[in-house]
Amino acid sequence: MKMNESQKVKIKARNVTVHYGEARALHGIDLDLNANEVTALIGPSGCGKSTFLRCINRMNDVIDGCRVGGSVSIDEQNIYSDAVDVVELRARVGMVFQKPNPFPKSIYDNVAYGPRIHGMAPSRSELDHMVEVSLKRAGLWDEVKDRLSASGTSLSGGQQQRLCIARAIAVSPDIVLMDEPCSALDPIATAVIEELMEELRRDYTIVIVTHSMQQAARISQRTAYFHLGDLVEHGQTQAIFTNPENKQTEAYISGKIG
Amino acid sequence: MTDYSDPDFRAARLKKRYQAEKRFRAYGMAAIITAGLILVFLLSSIIYSSLPAFSHHHVRLDINISEDYVATDTPEEGNYLGLVRAALRDHFPQVTGRRDKRALYKILSIGASDAVEARVKNDPRLIGTQISLYVPLSDDIDLMLKGLIDRNLPESDRIVSDRDLAFVDKLAEENRIERKFAFALFTNGDSREPEMAGINGALAGSLWTLLVTLIVSFPLGVLAAIYLEEVAPKNRYTALIEVNINNLAAVPSIVYGLLGLAVFINFFHLPRSAPLVGGLVLALMTLPRIIIPTRAAFAAIPPSIREAALGVGASRTQVIMHHVLPLAMPGILTGTIIGLAQAAGETAPLLMIGMMAFIVDVPTEVTAKATVLPAQIYMWANNPERAFVARTSAGIVVLLTLLLVVNAAAIYFRRRFEKRW
Amino acid sequence: MNDEHIVSSFDRDLAELNQMVARLGGLAEQQFAAAIDALENRNASSIETIVSNDAELDQLEKDLNDRAIEVIATRGPMATDLRRILSAVKIAAVLERVGDYAKNIAKRSLVIISDETNRSDTISVGRIADIVQGMLREALDAYATANADLAMEVWERDQEVDELYTSLHRDLLGVIAKGAEEASVSSHFLFIAKNIERIGDHTTAVAEQVYFQVHGEMPSEERPKANAISEASDIED
Numbered sequence: 067m068k069m070n071e072s073q074k075v076k077i078k079a080r081n082v083t084v085h086y087g088e089a090r091a092l093h094g095i096d097l098d099l100n101a102n103e104v105t106a107l108i109g110p111s112g113c114g115k116s117t118f119l120r121c122i123n124r125m126n127d128v129i130d131g132c133r134v135g136g137s138v139s140i141d142e143q144n145i146y147s148d149a150v151d152v153v154e155l156r157a158r159v160g161m162v163f164q165k166p167n168p169f170p171k172s173i174y175d176n177v178a179y180g181p182r183i184h185g186m187a188p189s190r191s192e193l194d195h196m197v198e199v200s201l202k203r204a205g206l207w208d209e210v211k212d213r214l215s216a217s218g219t220s221l222s223g224g225q226q227q228r229l230c231i232a233r234a235i236a237v238s239p240d241i242v243l244m245d246e247p248c249s250a251l252d253p254i255a256t257a258v259i260e261e262l263m264e265e266l267r268r269d270y271t272i273v274i275v276t277h278s279m280q281q282a283a284r285i286s287q288r289t290a291y292f293h294l295g296d297l298v299e300h301g302q303t304q305a306i307f308t309n310p311e312n313k314q315t316e317a318y319i320s321g322k323i324g
Numbered sequence: 325m326t327d328y329s330d331p332d333f334r335a336a337r338l339k340k341r342y343q344a345e346k347r348f349r350a351y352g353m354a355a356i357i358t359a360g361l362i363l364v365f366l367l368s369s370i371i372y373s374s375l376p377a378f379s380h381h382h383v384r385l386d387i388n389i390s391e392d393y394v395a396t397d398t399p400e401e402g403n404y405l406g407l408v409r410a411a412l413r414d415h416f417p418q419v420t421g422r423r424d425k426r427a428l429y430k431i432l433s434i435g436a437s438d439a440v441e442a443r444v445k446n447d448p449r450l451i452g453t454q455i456s457l458y459v460p461l462s463d464d465i466d467l468m469l470k471g472l473i474d475r476n477l478p479e480s481d482r483i484v485s486d487r488d489l490a491f492v493d494k495l496a497e498e499n500r501i502e503r504k505f506a507f508a509l510f511t512n513g514d515s516r517e518p519e520m521a522g523i524n525g526a527l528a529g530s531l532w533t534l535l536v537t538l539i540v541s542f543p544l545g546v547l548a549a550i551y552l553e554e555v556a557p558k559n560r561y562t563a564l565i566e567v568n569i570n571n572l573a574a575v576p577s578i579v580y581g582l583l584g585l586a587v588f589i590n591f592f593h594l595p596r597s598a599p600l601v602g603g604l605v606l607a608l609m610t611l612p613r614i615i616i617p618t619r620a621a622f623a624a625i626p627p628s629i630r631e632a633a634l635g636v637g638a639s640r641t642q643v644i645m646h647h648v649l650p651l652a653m654p655g656i657l658t659g660t661i662i663g664l665a666q667a668a669g670e671t672a673p674l675l676m677i678g679m680m681a682f683i684v685d686v687p688t689e690v691t692a693k694a695t696v697l698p699a700q701i702y703m704w705a706n707n708p709e710r711a712f713v714a715r716t717s718a719g720i721v722v723l724l725t726l727l728l729v730v731n732a733a734a735i736y737f738r739r740r741f742e743k744r745w
Numbered sequence: 746m747n748d749e750h751i752v753s754s755f756d757r758d759l760a761e762l763n764q765m766v767a768r769l770g771g772l773a774e775q776q777f778a779a780a781i782d783a784l785e786n787r788n789a790s791s792i793e794t795i796v797s798n799d800a801e802l803d804q805l806e807k808d809l810n811d812r813a814i815e816v817i818a819t820r821g822p823m824a825t826d827l828r829r830i831l832s833a834v835k836i837a838a839v840l841e842r843v844g845d846y847a848k849n850i851a852k853r854s855l856v857i858i859s860d861e862t863n864r865s866d867t868i869s870v871g872r873i874a875d876i877v878q879g880m881l882r883e884a885l886d887a888y889a890t891a892n893a894d895l896a897m898e899v900w901e902r903d904q905e906v907d908e909l910y911t912s913l914h915r916d917l918l919g920v921i922a923k924g925a926e927e928a929s930v931s932s933h934f935l936f937i938a939k940n941i942e943r944i945g946d947h948t949t950a951v952a953e954q955v956y957f958q959v960h961g962e963m964p965s966e967e968r969p970k971a972n973a974i975s976e977a978s979d980i981e982d
Contacts, residue, residue: 128634130558153637161635167628169647179646180636233636280821307823309961319823321750 076101076241076271077122081136084117084126091117093295094136099288104263104272106286106303108279110318113292115275119243122273123159124152140241157184160234164246166226168218168233173210176218176229177201180237196236203269204232205262224255231262235270242266244274248281260285279319283307291315370724374717380506380519381466382458383432383495387411387440389451399448404437408459416491424487431491433460433519435508458502463518463711465492469501472710483710509718513684514700518711521704523722525686529599529679529694530668530726532687536603537610537667542660544607545614552615553622554644573612580609581676589677597678600690605677606667613663614656621655622648654741661734665727671698697723758816759826762833763889765809766840770885772802773840776847777881777944781874784854784937785867795851802844809837825958832958836888839947839954843881846940846947853933853940866917866934873909873938876902877945884951888958896955899948900964906945913938 077099084092092114099105107115117126124145126132137144145155157180169176177197178187187193197214201207206228210216218229227247234242244263248256263272263285276282282289283303290300291312299312310316317323327333387407394402409429413419419428436459443457444450460466467473468484469492479486495501512522552569556562584605588594594601625648633643674680680699687694695703701719704712750756779795782788813834816822822830880899887896917935921928956964 123635125631125634128630153639156635156637161631163628163631163635165628167632169629169632170651179633179638183636183638183642183646230632233632237637279823283823308827310824316824320826321752321755322748323751 073100073103075099076140077273078139078142079118079121079136080139082118082121082138083135084114084121085133085135086129087131091295092121095297097290097297097300099271099273101271102267102269103287104267104274104285106282106289107273107275107292108277108282108289108318109292109298110323111277112294114295115290115292116245118292119245119273119275122241122243123156123161125156125161127152157237158239159241159243160237160239162227162230162234162242162244162247165250166223166230168221168226168229170217170219172215173201173218173221173229174214177232177236180233184237186237200232200236201229203235203266204228205258205265206232222255224251224258227251227255227259228262231259231266235266239270241271241273244272246275246277249277256281279307291318293318367724370717370720374714374721376467376470376472377509377711377714377718378506379470379503380508381461381469382502382504383461384456384458384500384502385411385415385436386454386456388414388454389440389444391452394444394451396448396451399444399451400441402441402444404441404444407440408432408437416494427485427487428491431462431465431488433462434517435460435520458504460508460519461492461501463709464488466519467711468492469503509715513686514682514695514703515684518707518709518715521712521715523697523700523719525683526695526697526700526719527722527726528686528688529602529683530696532599532690532694533602533606533674533679533696534664534668536599536690537606538660538664540604540607541610541614541663545611545660546618546656548611549615549618549622550644550649553619554648555640569612569615573616576672577609577670578672578676580605581673583608584673585676595691595693597681597683597693597695598691599687599694601677602674602679602694602696603690605673606670609670609673610663610667613666614660617659617662618652618656621652621659624655625651650741654738657737657741658734661730661737665730665734668696668727668730669698669723671696671702674699697726755820755826758812758820759829762809762812762816762830765805765812766833766836767885767889769802769805769809769837769840770881770888772798772805773843773847774878774881774885776802776844777850777874777878780847780850780854781871781878783851784857785871787858789855789858792851792855796848799844799848802841806837806841810834824961828958828961832888832954835954836951839950843944843947846944850937850940853937857930857933857937860930866913866931869909869913869916870934870938870941873906873913873941873945876906876909877941877948880906880945880948881951884948884955887952887955891955891959893956893959896952896959897964900952900956903945903949906942910938910942 075098079095079097079099082092082095082097083090095114095118097118107119109115120126121134121138122140122145124134126134134146137146139145140159143150169179171179174197177200178193181187181193181196187196198207198211201210206225209225210221210229218226221229227250231242231247248259251259260281263274266272274282274286286303288301289303289306291298291306291310291314293314299306299310299315301311306315307319310319314323385408388411389407390410393404393407393410409425412428412432413425416428419425439459440457443455461469464473464483465488468475468489473482473484475482475484475489492501506519508520509522511524512520513525515521552562552565584601588601588604589596594604629647629651630643633647638646671680674696679695680703681693681695682703683693683695685692697719701716701723704716704719776795776798779791783791783795813830816830817827820826880902883895884899886892887899914935917931917938920931921935953963
């Protein structure tokens with residue numbers, strides 16, 4: 067089980083601690099996330115994996131009473147420093163949520179919104195091109211190319227989630243965060259998105275929180291197991307699921323606790 | 325212990341449950357029917373009593389527009405009253421004596437001369453010719469012709485004397501009397517004479533006032549709600565503000581009138597009885613009624629939309645303006661329009677700032693003196709003249725129609741915005 | 746550490762597989778013991794039973810395979826659970842082979858018994874058989890208790906078996922080289938000894954699986970092989 071030493075580290079988390087008011091949700095997490103890999107964060111409910119995910123694009127900033135300590139660096143730059151503009155950050159780090167949440171606008175406008183507000187497409191034809199590329203990359207283009215003006219909410223659940231993925235990648239992020247993206251989807255829609263992730267990781271770094279260990283085992287290269295705010299173990303996915311080092315990890319993935 | 329598996333027991337219980345349900349439904353039906361009946365009764369009695377105000381009896385007079393009364397180059401300075409009286413005298417040559425002549429003149433409304441004046445001004449070439457024109461009769465004659473004054477009563481109990489009756493009967497025999505639609509009700513301002521009194525002044529006053537109310541309260545209310553709901557940190561101070569806003573909605577409206585008097589009129593010296601001041605006072609009153617539903621509309625939008633927008637890199641302002649506000653619009657509009665509709669029916673606060681006054685002219689700007697519909701209705705209701713009874717009801721009908729239009733607008737706009745969601 | 750699955754039927758499935766391995770192991774042990782007993786005590790009557798019992802072993806292994814596939818499909822086992830199930834399948838295959846060897850030993854014993862020669866070679870063979878029987882029993886114990894250390898002891902004892910076999914092999918070849926009449930019986934003894942040595946090898950395979958199940962990797966050192974003959978040419982029976 068050799069580590070691929072030539073993998074570049076994209077995201078470095080050092081001693082990340084998160085408090086919600088008085089309660090501590092994460093206890094000093096140290097974790098490296100590699101570029102062009104899918105890293106899965108697993109663990110029982112309330113273990114802090116979603117909280118950790120949201121630290122990477124500073125979505126925890128919008129929660130009242132949430133304090134983040136430690137550092138999270140993307141490409142060696144600490145994203146919690148004052149020099150970093152949160153809005154710019156969120157264009158570099160996209161997010162897909164558990165329940166598909168397309169804007170109640172047309173499919174075109176859903177994908178075009180990000181590039182528009184960031185001024186990424188000065189002309190209409192460039193915008194059209196960006197929308198097409200994003201929808202193609204998200205595997206949705208063929209299904210919607212004839213009805214781009216239809217409402218985003220008129221699509222099926224799986225299609226809506228792919229629309230949200232297209233929306234996230236339209237602004238050309240480096241990193242895509244996914245918070246249980248398939249929980250609300252049927253197995254076929256889930257499989258489509260898993261296949262998509264395999265393609266996407268060639269161009270993006272993907273971090274996914276998932277409740278399904280089978281899914282984590284299927285799609286990720288590295289896995290991190292969280293429990294009650296601690297990072298218990300992390301490593302190559304094959305190792306974690308065939309022969310984990312930590313007994314607690316073993317118990318969790320075998321369905322013995324949590 | 326009751327045996328729940330006993331089929332007889334279960335059948336009996338089931339029967340009782342169904343009966344209880346039927347009774348419940350019957351109560352509901354009874355409540356709706358009662359409310360409906362009350363409404364129908366109310367509306368129909370108002371509409372019925374307003375009907376007389378919508379028509380007025382006119383008499384066709386042959387008028388000789390003699391140059392003795394009107395000069396060709398100055399038609400506006402003509403003695404139209406004289407013209408009309410001359411026409412009457414010509415028609416009833418047998419009437420002599422000053423008292424009889426005065427009685428004769430009184431069968432016509434003051435508006436008769438206005439009608440002639442308007443005609444001549446419109447076409448000065450008529451001067452020197454004879455025209456035949458329908459002019460309005462006085463309110464008492466009109467009521468008598470409509471049967472609202474009983475001509476069979478003894479003369480001492482009647483407002484209309486026998487002599488007047490004789491004049492009118494003669495004119496009726498000549499087929500000169502006709503009942504026409506009372507346009508005056510809608511074109512004129514207030515007047516001492518009931519047949520000349522119109523709702524236009526009050527309607528215009530109400531519309532100007534509501535315009536000011538809308539312009540002031542809508543942006544302030546919506547922005548305040550946006551700030552409180554989306555931007556302000558949730559601490560003790562904002563909670564305090566919230567409680568106070570909720571309480572403001574329950575403050576008696578006359579208090580706002582006192583505030584308006586003290587601040588707008590006495591301190592800022594804004595003109596009394598003006599829609600500007602009325603609008604400002606009502607805006608203060610409507611503000612909490614806009615803020616509260618607007619906040620509710622914002623709170624009803626699921627956080628997932630906001631998160632999605634933030635995730636794509638929208639700033640807080642962009643999230644609000646591009647996503648939350650458009651989606652909250654139906655709720656905001658409904659709240660605003662209902663608040664406006666309530667303001668349209670307010671009288672007490674406007675009392676304090678002087679909009680309960682006899683104002684003849686139709687206001688043409690926000691600083692002109694004006695009154696509002698509910699005030700007008702109240703004043704007409706207090707007027708002892710019989711003809712104002714029908715006019716009061718007519719005023720109520722107009723006010724109700726206005727409110728109906730405003731509510732219909734609310735439903736229309738809400739439907740239009742809801743489609744996009 | 747709570748070792749039970751939250752879904753208790755998963756525990757029952759794994760326990761069932763364990764029992765099937767235990768039963769298979771017990772049967773294999775029985776067959777082996779009966780075959781050696783028949784040889785040592787010249788008891789021909791039991792041999793037919795031994796041969797027909799082999800069918801039961803085969804069926805049991807097949808049943809275990811089917812059950813293991815079901816558990817993998819329905820439970821999605823990970824880590825230790827997965828290794829346990831794979832080990833059960835491999836060990837069952839091994840035990841079935843052990844049963845086959847025991848059957849062969851019984852068949853060859855029939856020939857020797859009918860010859861009615863009392864041979865001291867029986868004692869030598871019996872000695873090897875004792876050791877291998879002990880190994881088999883302990884290997885099965887090690888599996889039942891998931892005891893990797895016990896498995897390693899078994900693993901190392903095979904060296905002794907190899908040494909004993911090598912010397913017996915030499916002796917028997919010497920006898921065969923001398924004369925034709927004794928050669929026939931000697932060759933049967935040779936095959937029987939070889940079978941027993943193969944059972945020993947299979948037992949170490951069981952031990953290796955137990956180690957793998959517990960530690961997640963095969964034992965790293967090469968098992969010391971003292972069987973010089975096997976090195977040269979691996980003769981399968």
